[in-house]
Amino acid sequence: MSKTKMEVTCIVGSYTNADGQQKNRYQRIGSIIQTHKGEMLKLDVIPLKDGGWDGWAFLNEPRPREDKYQGLPKENDDDIPF
Incomplete structure (x- = not known):
């Protein structure tokens, strides 16, 4: 099984924040994964920018995953029959 070692991101644009500062906008474009044969690069997208x-791309530590799927909902113990 492979394990994500690094996230690959690049600058795809810029924006101005609420304080009026110019900031870079980043997009994750892939990952570096560890396999039984060694490290591999997996590009998910090719960035489009003006x-x-x-x-050029940045290698960053992987962010913690947000579990969007929380499993099956708990049984409803209401007294209302369906």
Whole structure:
């Protein structure tokens, strides 16, 4: 089984925050994974940005996953029959 070692991100644009500061906008484009044969790069998307992608990317520690699926809902013990 493979394990994500690093996230691959790149700058795809910029924006101005509430304080008027110019900030970069980042997009995750893939991951570095550990397999039984060694490390591998998996690109999920090729970033589209004005002027084209320059090929540079950042390697970051993986963020903790947010479990969107919480499993089956608990049984409803209401006295209302259906």
